[in-house]
Amino acid sequence: MRLTKTLHILAIMLLAAAPLLAKEYSDSAVYQGLNLKLDVGNSIYHLISKKGAVQQYEMALNVNLKKIFYPTIEGGYGWGRDGADGGNFYGHGGFAKVGLDLNPIKKNRNNDYVLLVGIRVGMSMMDYELTNVTQTDAYWGNTSRDYPMQFRADAWGEVVAGCQIKVAGPFTMGWFARAHFLFTEKTGDHQPFWIPGYGYKDGGRFTFNYYLGWRF
């Protein structure tokens, strides 16, 4: 209760101070500030999703150059757990993405309402284990196997499109739609159901992010 109260007070203070914290740059300046964004959409989705037990946290940081170019780095960490026919999967790992976004708006560009389209290259590393994997054999009888301490690295590309909107002062929100293409589709001894930063392996080609951010 005490912690919740403290967090509420902190949030109110930040919102009240927001207009003072907003930093404005000259229109002619190349450097137009940084945007730090926390993905809350995936966290909420994974809490309510029934497709395996996945939790993932993701942040993004971009640099606004001339209100047109937004070099971006993204990173995060996640873990996933799944089971089928007695077999269990557990994996956890980190990921990073680098890329570039462009603001396609030609007239009246500003830092409060920004459209972004761009590309990313993503990489992830994951430790995982498979336990009690059944080898079905109708004649000799079923056996099971464990695969402890496994590791895999993945890489993928993304085409992204989204927006970044001022809420109040330096606070922003935004969303991104991503189409991704896994470069390591067939590599590795085992094919996991989920890859950190990439998402569900057989879950379609598109993902979404919903961000809350801070511009400074």
Add this chain to the structure above:
Amino acid sequence: MTLVLAGCEGDSSCRQDLRVRAGITIARDTLVQVEVVDTTTHDTTWVWQHQLLDHTYGMQVHGLGKDSLLADSIVSSFLLPLRKDRDSTAMVMHYAGVNDTVVVVYEREEKYVSLACGCSVFATLKELRGTGHMVDSVAIVNSAVTNIKENHLILFIHTPKK
């Protein structure tokens, strides 16, 4: 938020046929009388020739330690399920009150399929050992055993010695 466009739920049950079975044909080297016709004189003569008869004359085959039959009666070929947990599979052949235990030796290669399906274990046949009561010789015609039904081995048998 992940937009799931296809395959909303994971495949929790396996629908793939992952059985890895060696196709075995049994052949018997037998002397039979064959009619030969001379193409120029059209004369007919009868000669004795070696011929492979590809049926088992009531031979029964089952896995070592198992009751379920893999081959019975006049079946000339059958499929031997290879054990996934070891590098050899033994079968017992019964004919005219005589048993011959035959061991198929192979190298395994695991192929993980999915959490629900587990692994498929493909095999490369190396050799075949028998107790010699029935099997004269063996021909490995295809050493790669996968989940495709194919013929892999021919067992040449002789009449068992009682």
